[in-house]
Amino acid sequence: MKEIHDFRIIERTEPTANYVRLVLHHGGTMQPIAPGQFVEVRVDGVPEVMLRRPISIHDVDSDAGTLSLLIQVVGHGTRQMSTLKVGDKMNIVYPLGHGFSTDIAAGSQVLLVGGGAGIAPLLYLAKVLQAKGVHPTILLGGRTAALIPTRELFEPCGEVCLATDDGSLGHKGLVVEHPVFAQQWDMIYTCGPTPMMKAVARSAAERGIRCEVSLENMMACGVGACLCCVTDTDDGHRCVCKEGPVFDISTMHKWYENK
Amino acid sequence: MLSVKVHNLQLKNPVMTASGTFGYGEEFADFIDLNRLGGFVVKGTTGSHREGNPYPRMVETPSGMLNSVGLQNGGVEKFCSEVYHRIKHLDTNIIVNVSGSSIEEYCSVAEQIDALEKVPAIELNISCPNVKCGGMGFGTSPDMAAQVVAAVRKVYHKTLIVKLSPNVTSIAEIAKAVEGAGADSVSLINTLLGMAIDIERRRPCMANVTGGLSGPAVKPVAVRMVWQVAHAVKIPVVGLGGICTAEDAIEFLMAGATAIEVGTANFIDPAVTVKIIDGMEAWCKKHGVNDINEIIGII
Numbered sequence: 001m002k003e004i005h006d007f008r009i010i011e012r013t014e015p016t017a018n019y020v021r022l023v024l025h026h027g028g029t030m031q032p033i034a035p036g037q038f039v040e041v042r043v044d045g046v047p048e049v050m051l052r053r054p055i056s057i058h059d060v061d062s063d064a065g066t067l068s069l070l071i072q073v074v075g076h077g078t079r080q081m082s083t084l085k086v087g088d089k090m091n092i093v094y095p096l097g098h099g100f101s102t103d104i105a106a107g108s109q110v111l112l113v114g115g116g117a118g119i120a121p122l123l124y125l126a127k128v129l130q131a132k133g134v135h136p137t138i139l140l141g142g143r144t145a146a147l148i149p150t151r152e153l154f155e156p157c158g159e160v161c162l163a164t165d166d167g168s169l170g171h172k173g174l175v176v177e178h179p180v181f182a183q184q185w186d187m188i189y190t191c192g193p194t195p196m197m198k199a200v201a202r203s204a205a206e207r208g209i210r211c212e213v214s215l216e217n218m219m220a221c222g223v224g225a226c227l228c229c230v231t232d233t234d235d236g237h238r239c240v241c242k243e244g245p246v247f248d249i250s251t252m253h254k255w256y257e258n259k
Numbered sequence: 260m261l262s263v264k265v266h267n268l269q270l271k272n273p274v275m276t277a278s279g280t281f282g283y284g285e286e287f288a289d290f291i292d293l294n295r296l297g298g299f300v301v302k303g304t305t306g307s308h309r310e311g312n313p314y315p316r317m318v319e320t321p322s323g324m325l326n327s328v329g330l331q332n333g334g335v336e337k338f339c340s341e342v343y344h345r346i347k348h349l350d351t352n353i354i355v356n357v358s359g360s361s362i363e364e365y366c367s368v369a370e371q372i373d374a375l376e377k378v379p380a381i382e383l384n385i386s387c388p389n390v391k392c393g394g395m396g397f398g399t400s401p402d403m404a405a406q407v408v409a410a411v412r413k414v415y416h417k418t419l420i421v422k423l424s425p426n427v428t429s430i431a432e433i434a435k436a437v438e439g440a441g442a443d444s445v446s447l448i449n450t451l452l453g454m455a456i457d458i459e460r461r462r463p464c465m466a467n468v469t470g471g472l473s474g475p476a477v478k479p480v481a482v483r484m485v486w487q488v489a490h491a492v493k494i495p496v497v498g499l500g501g502i503c504t505a506e507d508a509i510e511f512l513m514a515g516a517t518a519i520e521v522g523t524a525n526f527i528d529p530a531v532t533v534k535i536i537d538g539m540e541a542w543c544k545k546h547g548v549n550d551i552n553e554i555i556g557i558i
Contacts, residue, residue: 242286
């Protein structure tokens with residue numbers, strides 16, 4: 001069930017330049033959250049911002065009643081979120097959207113491919129997969145080392161491989177050029193810049209690998225009411241906020257073939 | 260204290276939701292008790308399935324937003340055979356926003372909705388700014404507006420609300436024309452035609468280039484138009500445009516609206532409608548107003 005709730009910030013870190021990671025405490029019983037779901041954050045006190053901002057759920061600790069957000073500062077809304085301090089409240093609507101499929105057999109060969117801020121939802125996914133006996137390989141990319149935030153948090157969840165455009169960390173080049181990407185996988189999950197996800201999806205489709213992509217379109221309502229955030233799918237326009245953000249590429253030929 | 264009547268439509272309170280901002284109600288069922296609403300207006304429904312406009316379809320602007328969804332919907336048959344059966348049990352007024360590209364399409368949709376027992380009214384959308392054919396084309400000329408309303412009036416037997424466009428020189432003239440053609444009520448305003456440009460990419464922000472402006476930015480324009488129309492016609496007026504609080508709603512009532520619709524505010528707070536209802540009741544108590552009808556049209 002979705003709810004509107006005032007969370008309290010109990011931890012704030014700056015994992016790398018232009019990113020802030022906030023751990024939010026519910027204070028009561030948190031709704032169940034699936035990996036890949038997102039929240040809509042109300043931004044208070046900023047005249048330029050009226051609508052809520054969709055932010056991926058980075059991590060969840062149900063027992064502690066916390067969820068964390070990894071926020072890249074890109075505009076007025078995310079800048080305001082980055083100024084919040086421990087003890088401040090954050091009003092969020094959650095959990096929203098259709099997340100990643102986790103019906104994966106234990107021992108399956110699974111690859112997670114994240115780029116930039118798109119690595120955010122993969123952390124909780126990696127943890128859920130690990131709890132199911134799947135040990136994912138996690139391939140993270142960015143333009144430079146500084147643009148791969150929270151990579152150390154992934155290390156307990158599986159093997160972490162890195163790729164940077166400038167070679168400052170890991171393989172020099174794109175994530176799809178990393179040797180590990182060329183291996184045969186049972187499942188690939190990806191979230192990141194659209195050109196990266198389309199390249200991942202095309203390669204997975206060519207190799208017959210099951211693959212899910214997590215899209216990030218501009219949104220208003222977050223619940224499938226306004227139909228502003230639609231993506232092209234093989235079945236027509238679909239709401240990224242409700243039917244996504246995660247889509248199986250078997251319904252997304254039209255999307256990934258359109259470069 | 261809060262009950263009002265829009266023609267034959269009895270509302271437990273004046274608060275409804277605006278078409279295209281509330282889906283089919285179900286999307287908000289986790290946040291509010293839908294039965295508390297005076298009514299809700301479902302997504303614009305056309306004769307057949309429509310995919311709408313390409314993405315991007317929205318952009319935030321100061322105190323508002325532009326949208327150019329373009330009437331994406333599953334078509335009237337799907338509404339009648341699927342959606343209707345999921346929501347018909349609700350104890351509130353379900354109003355269907357009826358859209359089309361031709362008089363024949365408007366009539367056909369209205370006729371099919373007329374047969375649905377639990378839909379006591381339609382809102383005839385002659386004011387959508389985001390479709391190439393029809394929509395606002397019917398709502399910007401008094402003659403065209405009267406023609407489509409008269410045609411729908413012949414086939415639709417329940418409460419007929421006509422939603423007006425603000426993108427006209429005189430909205431009162433259009434209101435009088437649709438009143439003369441048999442409308443039972445008018446609702447206003449639909450969105451104001453607008454545009455925004457991404458100056459870094461040197462491109463329009465939306466794929467459809469122009470879109471409809473909604474949100475608090477349009478509220479004073481909407482209040483003015485409600486006031487003008489309320490003085491020009493005898494049929495009840497439903498007011499909308501940027502309503503976010505109970506105070507906003509009361510302002511519309513004083514300007515002449517019998518009921519109001521909440522739109523963009525649903526995106527900011529999915530529970531806002533119930534807060535507006537509670538706030539109106541508290542306002543009435545505080546100000547010694549025993550019946551909300553006492554303040555309607557006092558300006």
